[in-house]
Amino acid sequence: MGVTKLACYSDPADHYSHRVRIVLAEKGVSAEIIDVAAGAQPRKLIEANPYGSVPTLVDRDLALYESTVVMEYLDERYPHPPLLPVYPVARANSRLLIHRIQRDWCALVDLILDPRTKEAARVQARKELRESLTGVSPVFAEKPFFLSDEQSLVDCCLLPILWRLPKLGIELPRPAKPLLDYMDRQFAREAFQASLSATERDMR
Ligand SMILES: N[C@@H](CCC(=O)N[C@@H](CS)C(=O)NCC(=O)O)C(=O)O
The missing domain is CATH 1.20.1050.10 (Glutathione S-transferase Yfyf (Class Pi); Chain A, domain 2)
Structure with a gap:
């Protein structure tokens, strides 16, 4: 496949960031995982997310944060395998x-x-x-x-x-x-x- 287009700002110790990394792995989606230490807020992260919180997902022009929002987006964007029931x-x-x-x-x-x-x-x-x-x-x-x-x-x-x-x-x-x-x-x-x-x- 071509260049990775997804980037995920993630604290390697944080359980909310871990949620999103699990979803990416379950979907077999490759993403650039950008490690952010606790309390650090790199400029590019602040530009994408005014709260500077992790996890934050950047997909081309779209920037998403709040782990549940990110997880549901990934489930819709990459439907296989589905991670929410149908009904x-x-x-x-x-x-x-x-x-x-x-x-x-x-x-x-x-x-x-x-x-x-x-x-x-x-x-x-x-x-x-x-x-x-x-x-x-x-x-x-x-x-x-x-x-x-x-x-x-x-x-x-x-x-x-x-x-x-x-x-x-x-x-x-x-x-x-x-x-x-x-x-x-x-x-x-x-x-x-x-x-x-x-x-x-x-x-x-
Ligand atoms: N409710 C958020 C919690 C995420 C969260 O609290 N992230 C913390 C790290 S554990 C953070 O980035 N704190 C820095 C900040 O909010 O400025 C989610 O589910 O994504």
């Missing part, structure tokens, strides 16, 4: 699950990783996240993917968190076996392995 009810349920991952789990992850978080709050957030993931674990025994027979954007939002559990100081207990098995299956996928930055490889 409106199922699509809406997937979007709702992504919202719940954000509210219930990403908020805790962000709190744990924020250096300004007080240690007592971090300990509490770790406990909540571990218990919540363990509580939901049985649903991973019912379907090969997260509440789905197919890989979807929901998995692409969840996997960056699960990959970071050691870095977050969380060890899942034995009763979470269905979730641990799901993690083993997912982490072995070629696309998942291809999505990892060098920093992420070092997390496990």
Whole structure:
């Protein structure tokens, strides 16, 4: 193929950037991954995105940010394999699950990783996240993917968190076996392995 036209500004340690790298890998789309260190805002990134946040995707004249916006654009722009169901009810349920991952789990992850978080709050957030993931674990025994027979954007939002559990100081207990098995299956996928930055490889 010719010159790469997609560019993705990505923090190699950031779980929101990781979501987009997973989608790119699942689609087999080549993109120039431009590493942006936490807190850095290169001029070209600010020109593309006034907030200077990552992930930011640039596709010719189009600049997109907010990981969910970027993921849905990639799913529409590169339809194979589809990462959202076809029917409106199922699509809406997937979007709702992504919202719940954000509210219930990403908020805790962000709190744990924020250096300004007080240690007592971090300990509490770790406990909540571990218990919540363990509580939901049985649903991973019912379907090969997260509440789905197919890989979807929901998995692409969840996997960056699960990959970071050691870095977050969380060890899942034995009763979470269905979730641990799901993690083993997912982490072995070629696309998942291809999505990892060098920093992420070092997390496990
Ligand atoms: N809701 C955003 C979160 C992205 C986000 O918070 N990115 C952080 C890095 S973890 C960032 O770029 N912060 C710098 C800034 O916003 O100026 C998304 O889903 O893309």
